[in-house]
Amino acid sequence: MQLIECPWCGPREEVEFHYGGQAHVPYPDNPAEVSDEEWAHYVFFRDNTKGRFAERWNHTAGCRRWFNAIRDTATYRFERVYRLDGPKPVTP
Amino acid sequence: MSPRTPGADLPEHPDFLWRNPEPKRSYDVVIVGGGGHGLATAHYLAKNHGITNVAVLEKGWLAGGNMARNTTIIRSNYLWDESSAIYEQALKLWEGLEEDLGYPILFSQRGVLNLAHTLQDVRDSVRRVEANKLNGVDAEWLEPDEVRKVCPIVNTSADIRYPVLGATYQPRAGIAKHDYVAWGFARRAYEAGIDLIQDCEVTGFATDGNRVSGVQTTRGTIAAGTVALCAAGHTSVLTDMLGIRVPVQSHPLQALVSELLEPVHPTVVMSNAVHVYVSQAHKGELVMGAGVDSYNGYGQRGAFHIIERQMAAAVELFPVFARAHLLRTWAGIVDTSPDASPIVGRTPYDNVYLNCGWGTGGFKATPGIGWALAHTIAHDEPHANVAPFSLDRFVTGALVDEHGAAAVAH
Ligand SMILES: Cc1cc2nc3c(=O)[nH]c(=O)nc-3n(C[C@H](O)[C@H](O)[C@H](O)COP(=O)(O)OP(=O)(O)OC[C@H]3O[C@@H](n4cnc5c(N)ncnc54)[C@H](O)[C@@H]3O)c2cc1C
Numbered sequence: 144m145q146l147i148e149c150p151w152c153g154p155r156e157e158v159e160f161h162y163g164g165q166a167h168v169p170y171p172d173n174p175a176e177v178s179d180e181e182w183a184h185y186v187f188f189r190d191n192t193k194g195r196f197a198e199r200w201n202h203t204a205g206c207r208r209w210f211n212a213i214r215d216t217a218t219y220r221f222e223r224v225y226r227l228d229g230p231k232p233v234t235p
Numbered sequence: 236m237s238p239r240t241p242g243a244d245l246p247e248h249p250d251f252l253w254r255n256p257e258p259k260r261s262y263d264v265v266i267v268g269g270g271g272h273g274l275a276t277a278h279y280l281a282k283n284h285g286i287t288n289v290a291v292l293e294k295g296w297l298a299g300g301n302m303a304r305n306t307t308i309i310r311s312n313y314l315w316d317e318s319s320a321i322y323e324q325a326l327k328l329w330e331g332l333e334e335d336l337g338y339p340i341l342f343s344q345r346g347v348l349n350l351a352h353t354l355q356d357v358r359d360s361v362r363r364v365e366a367n368k369l370n371g372v373d374a375e376w377l378e379p380d381e382v383r384k385v386c387p388i389v390n391t392s393a394d395i396r397y398p399v400l401g402a403t404y405q406p407r408a409g410i411a412k413h414d415y416v417a418w419g420f421a422r423r424a425y426e427a428g429i430d431l432i433q434d435c436e437v438t439g440f441a442t443d444g445n446r447v448s449g450v451q452t453t454r455g456t457i458a459a460g461t462v463a464l465c466a467a468g469h470t471s472v473l474t475d476m477l478g479i480r481v482p483v484q485s486h487p488l489q490a491l492v493s494e495l496l497e498p499v500h501p502t503v504v505m506s507n508a509v510h511v512y513v514s515q516a517h518k519g520e521l522v523m524g525a526g527v528d529s530y531n532g533y534g535q536r537g538a539f540h541i542i543e544r545q546m547a548a549a550v551e552l553f554p555v556f557a558r559a560h561l562l563r564t565w566a567g568i569v570d571t572s573p574d575a576s577p578i579v580g581r582t583p584y585d586n587v588y589l590n591c592g593w594g595t596g597g598f599k600a601t602p603g604i605g606w607a608l609a610h611t612i613a614h615d616e617p618h619a620n621v622a623p624f625s626l627d628r629f630v631t632g633a634l635v636d637e638h639g640a641a642a643v644a645h
């Protein structure tokens with residue numbers, strides 16, 4: 144089974160984790176002024192990148208904390224994990 | 236003694252069902268993706284509309300994507316009117332498809348049971364049965380003892396982890412042989428003069444204002460009057476090239492087969508709560524599918540714990556399967572949408588049509604979507620059956636929420 148590195152607990156088995164989809168999708172700054180189209184993009188539309196993808200994971204069966212990962216969606220390889228309050232790492 | 240020519244004692248190669256032409260420089264219609272949907276669209280373009288200057292471009296081999304990997308469940312017992320319309324029309328086409336294609340497709344209307352395991356499941360299922368009846372879709376609610384009559388090997392005892400509280404039953408549902416379906420469509424399209432071009436990946440688009448003038452491929456640039464995207468799990472890769480955002484997420488979806496067994500399983504059983512669906516193929520192998528792997532993935536493989544859970548669920552529901560051996564597992568890449576309904580129709584480009592979002596359940600729609608997409612292309616106007624499934628429903632809010640009828644699988 145694939146091991147995923149929790150930034151707090153270290154490497155644990157994939158079954159301990161819950162997937163949270165694309166990372167860095169900010170809530171609109173001025174919700175009252177957002178158009179239907181912009182809401183649709185916030186609510187329903189996510190990138191669906193083939194290749195390196197920044198996404199959220201939760202260590203549900205461990206420390207229960209959220210973190211971000213850069214993972215390749217074609218190979219499933221985790222390239223790095225980082226904390227939610229950190230910036231999106233610049234990858235080569 | 237002279238050495239024997241290898242293969243000399245093999246039977247003659249049967250006739251090819253289609254040839255592999257060189258791509259022409261230009262077509263009236265270019266279909267991207269040679270899975271079931273692309274091939275069915277090609278067939279109905281020729282048959283219903285006389286449009287034959289058409290190419291189907293396939294990056295791998297014909298129908299080697301989800302078409303070759305699905306568990307072939309065909310049914311039309313969805314909740315909403317919009318879904319009933321397209322899935323039921325597809326089912327009616329399945330009923331005449333063998334004759335239309337002049338090719339055996341082993342369509343077997345052995346019925347499908349969708350099990351209910353909780354009180355909420357029961358209520359939702361009964362509601363769906365009533366909705367189906369109103370839409371002319373055959374549907375019944377069965378109590379556990381009736382479930383046992385339809386499928387004696389299902390464990391309907393009260394002492395299992397998720398007891399079977401009943402099931403919806405659609406007698407006209409069933410399975411077909413996916414490869415034969417693809418080959419049947421491919422042969423008819425080829426006979427009509429349509430070019431089926433394998434090993435030809437679309438890598439870009441040439442645009443001219445609001446129109447796409449052609450597609451760039453690994454075998455050169457091909458001009459196109461109209462382009463239809465039928466790329467299933469790879470749709471986003473193409474729409475990204477066009478700068479169109481589409482709300483689908485690609486996930487691995489796994490399935491497996493057992494070794495060949497004597498006939499034990501007379502119907503199709505699906506359970507959303509315990510995440511398994513099972514039928515027994517004509518040859519005798521048990522065919523089982525699971526839910527999607529949770530993460531986005533394009534790798535055509537999934538995690539082993541998904542298989543383990545699916546087997547655990549199967550063995551609890553069908554104790555007799557405990558002695559069966561797993562033969563093979565595999566995965567496809569499915570394009571899931573937010574409301575578990577497809578996304579079909581116009582795009583911001585005047586001459587590009589989208590067909591995606593069928594997720595875990597588009598095999599059953601194959602003839603229906605081929606019919607409706609061909610009509611849409613021929614008339615430059617979405618067919619009534621696909622009109623409700625437009626991309627702009629995510630802005631207007633007119634979703635067609637089929638999570639209940641689709642759930643794990645479709
Ligand atoms: C394990 C599994 C079980 C399933 N079970 C069922 C079921 O029981 N019932 C049901 O109704 N549905 C089921 N499905 C879903 C069903 O298989 C799909 O919804 C359906 O096959 C999608 O349409 P298609 O046949 O055209 O897709 P595909 O066969 O995937 O065709 C898409 C084609 O596009 C090609 N392509 C992609 N990008 C490009 C490009 N850039 N250039 C050229 N070609 C390209 C691909 O190579 C592929 O051949 C299942 C799917 C899976 C994976």
Ligand SMILES: [Zn+2]
Nearest residue numbers: 149152202206
């Ligand atoms: Zn942790």
